[in-house]
Amino acid sequence: MRREVIGTGETVEAAREAACRELGVQSEEAEFEILEMPVRKTLGLFGGSPAKVRVFVEESPADKAASYLHSVLCNLGLTDVQIEIQEEENSAMLSITGGDVGFIIGHRGETLDALQYLAGLVANHTEDTYYRITLDIGNYREKRRETLEALGKKLAAKAVKSGRNNSLEPMNPYERRIIHAALQDFNGVTTYSTGTEPGRRVVIAPDNSYRNRDRG
Numbered sequence: 001m002r003r004e005v006i007g008t009g010e011t012v013e014a015a016r017e018a019a020c021r022e023l024g025v026q027s028e029e030a031e032f033e034i035l036e037m038p039v040r041k042t043l044g045l046f047g048g049s050p051a052k053v054r055v056f057v058e059e060s061p062a063d064k065a066a067s068y069l070h071s072v073l074c075n076l077g078l079t080d081v082q083i084e085i086q087e088e089e090n091s092a093m094l095s096i097t098g099g100d101v102g103f104i105i106g107h108r109g110e111t112l113d114a115l116q117y118l119a120g121l122v123a124n125h126t127e128d129t130y131y132r133i134t135l136d137i138g139n140y141r142e143k144r145r146e147t148l149e150a151l152g153k154k155l156a157a158k159a160v161k162s163g164r165n166n167s168l169e170p171m172n173p174y175e176r177r178i179i180h181a182a183l184q185d186f187n188g189v190t191t192y193s194t195g196t197e198p199g200r201r202v203v204i205a206p207d208n209s210y211r212n213r214d215r216g
Contacts, residue, residue, distance in 0.1 A: 003023060004057075005023050005054075007020075012038070014051070015051040015052060035052040035053060036051060038050055060092075062133070076104075078100070081101060092134070094135050105138075116133060116135040151179075153182065155168065159188075167203050170195070170198060171200070176201075
């Protein structure tokens with residue numbers, strides 16, 4: 001997707017800088033073309049015209065999501081944050097750093113997940129194919145994954161020993177998938193999901209009687 005602005009100024013450079021400010025980008029991040037060269041006034045009094053340039057940036061879905069997030073965070077008073085984009089095929093990880101950004105995670109990542117959902121909507125607004133956006137702050141996603149995997153294995157061992165099912169707290173689909181994946185090769189247990197959103201949770205069972213249950 002291309003965003004472009006036409007800027008004017010006394011010189012080509014001034015016109016370019018004006019357009020970049022309107023686009024909200026640095027001059028080195030944008031391409032430009034000269035539409036009209038400036039014309040000096042005759043005798044310093046008559047005629048004359050400013051320079052006119054077209055400045056444009058090509059934005060990927062990840063760029064659009066990052067721009068949206070930066071705007072939201074600025075409105076929250078976080079003006080010194082940086083957003084690092086790591087793109088892969090049809091997906092991107094957006095890592096937020098700088099300032100006091102920890103509160104954005106929220107309780108068990110709920111605020112981070114909400115921002116991720118909104119950023120995903122922005123990224124897919126004009127695309128024909130689905131583009132996955134994942135947000136991370138301070139390596140929270142990796143730390144949370146490790147915590148969930150350890151918890152799942154602990155409860156799986158407990159289920160085998162006691163012969164009883166163990167239910168985890170309600171989780172979002174992403175976190176439920178972490179539990180299912182961590183225990184898919186754990187001997188003596190199987191997992192399935194039960195309930196409806198947002199109260200859907202993973203159950204760890206000590207035998208194979210639930211092999212065909214829903215793992216979503």
